[in-house]
Amino acid sequence: MDFPLLSALDDAARNRLRDVGARRHFRRGEVVFHAGDAANSMHLVLSGHVSVQITTRSGDLAILTVLGPGSSFGEIALLREESERSATVSALDPVETFVLGKADFLRLRATLPAMDRYLVDQLARYIRRQDARLVEALYVAVDKRVLRRVLAMARLYGDGGAGTVIPLTQDVFASMAGTTRPTANQVLRAAERDGLVTMSRGRIRIEDPSGLARRAR
Numbered sequence: 001m002d003f004p005l006l007s008a009l010d011d012a013a014r015n016r017l018r019d020v021g022a023r024r025h026f027r028r029g030e031v032v033f034h035a036g037d038a039a040n041s042m043h044l045v046l047s048g049h050v051s052v053q054i055t056t057r058s059g060d061l062a063i064l065t066v067l068g069p070g071s072s073f074g075e076i077a078l079l080r081e082e083s084e085r086s087a088t089v090s091a092l093d094p095v096e097t098f099v100l101g102k103a104d105f106l107r108l109r110a111t112l113p114a115m116d117r118y119l120v121d122q123l124a125r126y127i128r129r130q131d132a133r134l135v136e137a138l139y140v141a142v143d144k145r146v147l148r149r150v151l152a153m154a155r156l157y158g159d160g161g162a163g164t165v166i167p168l169t170q171d172v173f174a175s176m177a178g179t180t181r182p183t184a185n186q187v188l189r190a191a192e193r194d195g196l197v198t199m200s201r202g203r204i205r206i207e208d209p210s211g212l213a214r215r216a217r
Contacts, residue, residue, distance in 0.1 A: 003044050003070060008118040013108075020104040026050075026091040037085045039077035040102045045069050048095030049156070051172070052087050063175040066092065066168070068156045075122060078102050093167070137178055145177040146187040147216035150197065154206050164206040173204075191215065 006014055023046070026032055032043065035054060045067055052073065053063045064087060067073060077083045100108075109115045136145060150173065151160065158164035174184035188204065191197045196212045198205040206212065 003072060004121065005044065005072060005075075005115075005118050008114045008121075009112065010114070013112050013114060016112075017100065017108065020108070021098050021100045024097050024099050026095040026097070028091055028093050030091045030095075032089040032091065032095075032097070033074070033085050035085050035088045039074065039080075039083040039085055041099050042075040042078060042105060043073055043089075043097040043099055045071045045073070046096040046098055049092045050089050050095055051092055052089055053175075054087050061175060062178070063172055065176065066153060066156060066172070072122075075105070075119065076126060078105050079119065142177065142179045142183060143187045143190075144216050146173055146179065146184050147191065147212060149173050149176045150188075150191075150204060150206075151209070151212060151216055154209065158206075160206070161209055162206055164209075166204045166206070167202060168204070169202050170199075 006017075009017065024043075026048075032050060047069055049066055049068045050073070051063050052065050052067065053061055056062055073089060074085075077085060105115075109119075136148075140148075150166065153166045153168060153173075154160040154164045157166050170184050170188060171181050173188070174181045177184060188197065188199055191212065192199050194211070196206075196208045196215065198207055
C-alpha cells in the first residue's frame with residue numbers, strides 16, 4: 001500500500017513502525033472515534049472507506065471528506081500534548097486500519113527525522129485543502145461543487161472511468177458539497193438526463209467522465 005508516511009521512511013524505519021503498530025477492524029457504521037475524544041492514535045487505512053464529519057452549531061451533520069485505502073487520519077491531533085479530536089470518523093463499509101498509538105508516535109518522532117518531514121508535508125496538504133475549500137465555498141456554484149465531489153469519489157472508489165460505481169447516498173454528496181439534499185438531487189438528475197451518470201438507490205454509476213469533468217469546471 002502506498003502511504004505518504006511509509007514512502008518517507010527507509011526500510012529499517014518501516015520495520016520499526018510495523019513492530020509498534022497494530023491492525024484494527026471496524027464494522028460498517030462503526031465509529032472509529034468521536035469529536036471531543038482524546039487524541040491518542042493515528043490510523044492508516046488499509047481497506048475500506050471512512051467519513052470525516054462534524055456537527056455544526058445548528059445541529060446539522062457536515063461530512064468534510066471521505067477517505068479510502070492509502071489515506072491516513074488522526075496524526076495532526078497528536079502534535080499537541082493535550083488534544084481532542086476535532087471530527088468524528090466513521091466506517092462507511094468494513095474497514096481495516098493500521099493504528100499507531102500516541103506514545104509510539106512520539107518515540108518515532110524523537111528518533112526519526114523523516115517523521116517530522118512527513119508531518120510538515122501533511123500540514124501543508126491540510127492547509128492547501130482548507131484554502132481550496134474556502135475558495136470553492138465562496139466562488140464556485142453549487143452544481144459544480146456537487147459534481148466535483150462525484151468526480152473525487154469516483155477516483156476514490158475506482159479509477160474514475162466509465163462504469164465506476166460510487167456506493168454513497170445523495171445525502172453524503174449534499175453534505176460534502178455544503179448544500180441540501182433536494183439541491184444535490186436536482187444537480188444529479190440533470191447530469192443523469194444528459195447521460196453523465198446513472199443513479200440507483202444509494203449509488204451513482206459514472207457513464208461519461210469527460211463530460212462530467214467539463215460540467216464541473
